[in-house]
Amino acid sequence: MRILFFGRGVISTQYAWAFEKAGHTVEFYVRKGRKETFGSHIELEMWDARRGKQLIQESWNVKLHEEINPNYDLIIVSVNTEQLPKAAQLLSTVAGNTPVLIFNNIWQDLKSSISPLSMNNVVFGFPGAGGGIADNRLRGGFLKMLFLEKPRAGTEQLNNKVKDLFESAHFKISWIKDMQNWLWNHFAMNAAMETEVLRRGSFPALLNHRDSFANVGKNMREIAPVLKARGAKIDMISLLLTKIPAPLLSTLFNKVILAKGSIPRLIIEYNNSKPNFAVLEVVREAKKLGIPLPRLITAVENIEQH
Template sequence: MRILFFGRGVISTQYAWAFEKAGHTVEFYVRKGRKETFGSDIELELWDGRKGKQVIKESWNVKLHEELSPNYDLIIVSVNTEQLPEAAQLLSTAAGNTPVLIFNNVWQDLKSSISPLPINNVVFGFPAGGGGIADNKFRGGFLKMVFLEKPRAGTEHINNKIKALFESAHFKISWIKDMQNWLWNHFAMNAAMETEVLKRGSFPALMNHNDSFANVGRNMREIIPVLKARGAKIDMISQLITKIPPALLDTLFNKIILAKGSLPRFFIEYNNSKPGFAIFEVVKEAKKLGIPLPRLTVAYDKTEYHKAIENSTS
């Protein structure tokens, strides 16, 4: 299969590597000027969780393009959430009828989030991996599981193509019946975690404070009314985060879910992304709904998105 990844970020890099190793042709679309900046190689320190826990260290040669064409079997989009509308707009004119996998966090209504792309040419999914890229070196990895929405009427052929692709690379698919609801809950969880990251200063610093996840739970409890007001059902993970006593939640995360040496912990420790957009979106929605979010609002005031709004109105 010939696959184009939209952007050469953390998620795109590692799954592209896995697909190439499985015999597929993978290429990347990058913005003007990025081809020269990125170069033709990227240094990998990739933790592969498909069979136990293997670390891959290699210099990987990649093919980058600064122009889009429809000459692919599948386009996979995994970009910063705030970049998704621009990506969808560009693909709507340049991708032709090529099917698209949106492998991304989404807070908006799914159909409007990828407009003007036709919804029946798009499947939504989510990775189980993470990490960061600095100085053209990738550090991170993925687990065996990936999340894909169950076929909608009209997307069965695309789902089957995507299923075959991931299974050819030995990933296991967890089918999500209500992807909209699943992503709403996941996005809210991101906002709860980013609030604590801003307080601590970085994702790695989050792991070095015993009460970090107790506070993530408190942040998530604050967001629950926003989810309910949107019509979301509170899923099992969100309930877990909000129902368990804070002290026990810290123990659960630090000793079990994110235990030292675990892959999920590595993914967070290597994450060097800028937090804030998830907080911005959730606070904006809460303001429209008239729901107070005191903990998130304190964090929101520190984000670059809030500062940009203040500067534009001053």
């Protein structure tokens, strides 16, 4: 399969590497001027959990383009959430009928988030990967599991194409019945975590404070009414964060979910992105709905002060 990744970010690079190793052709679209800046290779230091825990260290050659043509079997979009509308707009004009996998965190209504692309030509998913890039060096990791929406009417063929692609590279798919609801909950969880990252100063600092995830749970309790006001159902992860007592939640994350040396913990530790967009989006929505978010508002005020 010939695949175009929209952007050469952390998620795109890791999955592209895995697909190329599985025999697929992978290329990247980057903005004007980025081809020269990025160069023809990227240094990889990432953990691969598909067959146990393996460290990948190599200088990987990549093929970059500053224009998009429709001669691909699939385009995969995994960008910063705020960049998605512009990405969708561009693809609607240059990608023709090439099917698109939106591999992204989304807070908006799914249809409006990818307008003017057709929902019949799009499948939504979410990666099991993360990390950061600095000085053309990627540090991160990816799990065997990823998330993909169950087929909607008219997308069965596209879903099968995406399914076959990931399974050819030995990934396992967790099928999501209501992707809109799942993404709303996941975005809210991100906002709860980013609020604490803003308080601590960085993602590594979040991991180094024992009570960080107790505070993440408190943040999530504030956000839960916003989800409910949107018509979202609180899923199991959100329920975990809102119902488990703070001390137990702290132990659960520090000793089990994000145990030292685990790939999920390393993914967060390597994350060097700016932790504010999810917080700002949830705060904006809460203000519209008249729902108080004192913990998140304090984090936003800290952003403004800096």
